[in-house]
Amino acid sequence: MSLALLRTGGMTPASFQYRQPTRLVFGENSIDRLGELVRELGGAGAKVLVVTDKGIVQAGHVERAAQSLLKAELSVAIFDGVEENPTTRHVAACVECAKKNNVNFIVGLGGGSSMDTAKGANFILSNGGKMADYWGVNKASNPMLPFIAVPTTAGTGSECQCYALISDDETHRKMACGDEKAYASVALLDPVLTISQPLAVTANTGIDTITHAIEAHVTSAKTPVSQIFSRESWRLAQANLEIVLHEPKSLAARGAMQLASAYGGMAIAQSMLGAAHAAANPLTAVYNVVHGQAVGIMLPHVIRFNAADEAAASGYADLASTAKLARGEDDPQRGVEALLERVLALLAAAHVPESLERCGVARARVPELADDAAKQWTAKFNPRGIGEADFQKLYQAAFHPRPMAGADFGTVRQRKDDR
Numbered sequence: 001m002s003l004a005l006l007r008t009g010g011m012t013p014a015s016f017q018y019r020q021p022t023r024l025v026f027g028e029n030s031i032d033r034l035g036e037l038v039r040e041l042g043g044a045g046a047k048v049l050v051v052t053d054k055g056i057v058q059a060g061h062v063e064r065a066a067q068s069l070l071k072a073e074l075s076v077a078i079f080d081g082v083e084e085n086p087t088t089r090h091v092a093a094c095v096e097c098a099k100k101n102n103v104n105f106i107v108g109l110g111g112g113s114s115m116d117t118a119k120g121a122n123f124i125l126s127n128g129g130k131m132a133d134y135w136g137v138n139k140a141s142n143p144m145l146p147f148i149a150v151p152t153t154a155g156t157g158s159e160c161q162c163y164a165l166i167s168d169d170e171t172h173r174k175m176a177c178g179d180e181k182a183y184a185s186v187a188l189l190d191p192v193l194t195i196s197q198p199l200a201v202t203a204n205t206g207i208d209t210i211t212h213a214i215e216a217h218v219t220s221a222k223t224p225v226s227q228i229f230s231r232e233s234w235r236l237a238q239a240n241l242e243i244v245l246h247e248p249k250s251l252a253a254r255g256a257m258q259l260a261s262a263y264g265g266m267a268i269a270q271s272m273l274g275a276a277h278a279a280a281n282p283l284t285a286v287y288n289v290v291h292g293q294a295v296g297i298m299l300p301h302v303i304r305f306n307a308a309d310e311a312a313a314s315g316y317a318d319l320a321s322t323a324k325l326a327r328g329e330d331d332p333q334r335g336v337e338a339l340l341e342r343v344l345a346l347l348a349a350a351h352v353p354e355s356l357e358r359c360g361v362a363r364a365r366v367p368e369l370a371d372d373a374a375k376q377w378t379a380k381f382n383p384r385g386i387g388e389a390d391f392q393k394l395y396q397a398a399f400h401p402r403p404m405a406g407a408d409f410g411t412v413r414q415r416k417d418d419r
């Protein structure tokens with residue numbers, strides 16, 4: 001195995017393909033190009049539904065988007081009923097609004113929740129049925145309405161991947177509905193729009209970006225192409241997160257975070273995610289822990305757990321040397337320690353709670369949480385095989401304040417077929 005392959009944390013898979021269907025349009029004040037882009041894709045007859053939330057309306061971004069659409073002589077309807085962690089109820093309301101206004105073009109303007117709701121509504125509008133019908137991958141048969149994603153946070157990467165994350169209103173299970181046809185035609189990245197975020201949102205979405213990059217870099221589904229994006233996402237995010245927290249108006253740093261988020265989405269589209277996301281979802285579902293905080297609390301413990309896997313350790317070391325933290329290729333475990341130290345500093349800067357106790361999680365519910373985590377779809381892409389007993393250990397470790405040096409997750413069964 002060559003040194004280059006060791007550094008990327010594993011062998012090149014026997015086969016893979018890569019296609020990025022989303023056109024990236026980046027630039028300060030590029031929101032003013034929305035009308036022109038919709039017209040180019042949907043023609044003069046485009047009837048646009050802008051899917052957003054009330055905070056984005058208040059920030060003035062919806063008005064600005066609508067002005068651009070009206071200037072291009074397009075008809076515009078607004079759905080501003082999106083809320084955090086959207087459910088089937090939000091999607092149904094959005095579909096109703098779309099039908100009432102007879103729209104044929106969708107713009108998702110806001111954070112991940114707006115983009116997820118827009119994608120979810122697009123499934124139903126173009127293919128009928130209910131959200132659960134599309135739980136999984138490529139379940140839609142009809143082409144979907146053209147869709148432009150305009151993120152106002154830098155975090156979820158939803159603008160560059162084809163999954164709508166929608167919770168079932170009754171069961172509270174988070175359904176990941178993915179389809180090649182659900183990609184945005186354009187991701188319109190305007191760093192100016194991200195300045196209006198409250199500081200806590202900047203912090204939480206920033207930690208989500210960091211977690212996406214680190215998890216995506218080592219999953220069992222990673223490819224040499226996805227690692228190009230996860231590596232660059234990590235490089236940009238780790239260098240700029242503290243800057244946007246201290247200088248929220250720095251457009252250069254905001255732009256870098258926005259690109260880090262988009263690159264993270266491009267990586268995830270291929271590599272999927274790992275155990276930090278699998279462990280975080282039950283915390284959000286049961287205790288309403290904000291997604292960025294939930295993944296942030298679990299991340300150091302997951303890194304420690306996965307580092308027992310040689311290929312994962314090598315991937316972490318690659319990230320450490322990318323950020324010039326350590327020359328990881330000499331000794332991957334030194335790289336892992338350097339990465340952990342940097343992650344802990346970023347979590348502290350973003351005020352991520354130090355332990356599950358601080359989030360009100362009861363130790364007695366760990367078995368139930370672990371059972372749910374092990375069933376999460378992302379768990380199966382974790383680089384080291386992980387089951388319910390392992391998740392119990394991860395949650396228990398997360399009750400201790402950071403740093404958690406000395407936490408022992410045992411040795412690993414080395415995979416022969418590391419991809």
Ligand SMILES: [Zn+2]
Pocket residue numbers: 156208211212277291295
């Ligand atoms: Zn995430």
